[in-house]
Amino acid sequence: MIDIGINLAHRRFEKDLPQVIERAFQEGVELLVVTGTSLSSSQKALQISQQHGLVCTAGIHPHEARTHTPEIHHKLESLLQHPEVVAVGECGLDFDRNFSRPEDQERCFAAQLELAIQHQLPLFTHERAAHQKFLEMLKSAGAQLPSTVVHCFTGNTQQLRAYLDLGCWIGITGWITDLKRGQDLREALKYLPLDRLLVETDAPFLTPKNLPFRTDRNEPAYLPLVVREIARLLKKPETEIARITHQNAEQFFRLDWN
Secondary structure (H helix, E strand, O other): OOEEEEEOOOOOOOOOHHHHHHHHHOOOOOEEEOOOHHHHHHHHHHHHHHHHOOEEEOOOHHHHHHHOOOHHHHHHHHHHOOOOEEEEEEEEOOOOOOOOOOHHHHHHHHHHHHHHHHHHHOEEEEOOOOOHHHHHHHHHHHHOOOEEOOOOOOHHHHHHHHHHOOOOOOEEOOOHHHHOOOHHHHHHHHHHHHHEEEOOOOOOOOOOOOOOOOOOOOOOHHHHHHHHHHHHOOOOOHHHHHHHHHHHHHHHHHHOOO
């Protein structure tokens, strides 16, 4: 399995990062894609990747869009030169909380769309309560845009189909195990082609609800529980979902690590 979205640069992993990574390996998670959400976290994600033989993304999350300046943009672009950086992001739009003004989010997202096009790197995206504008911006980027994954998709069937029509890949997290909040996603899953499916934990967030014990921190070692629920809902063997999503991640990120 490959965890395509894991926030190992988050402060909640500072004290036991090597153990967290080792536990993931022991559970069959062969590679972690460390998520960058700001310049500093992208720099840290790169450092972690270099130290532990992982790969990462580099980008500015919409929550951090207010920090985007020409200087930050230049430094962010310089990170893309490193072979460990396999995608631009996490970037996109989040009009749910608006930690950054919508106009700043749109400007920051547009700049990162350009980076993905210029460097022909996959795009690792985030969208909350901004579906229509997000679609418009992806469409405006046109065919020049490389592969795009809608990370941590929690939407409904209509939204899923709109993303698929644009050729997007879809990242599924522990949200799929949430019987209260995840019903739209659980229904939409049946319309997701297996060759567009990717799996992730988004740890330390979104701990799977089917975890057999209680914890306040998600880990990449819990990725098999996401795979298990997807397999159960699709009536497929877990090994098949693990194999297909592994292959998909290799294709999406153009990995040649093994």
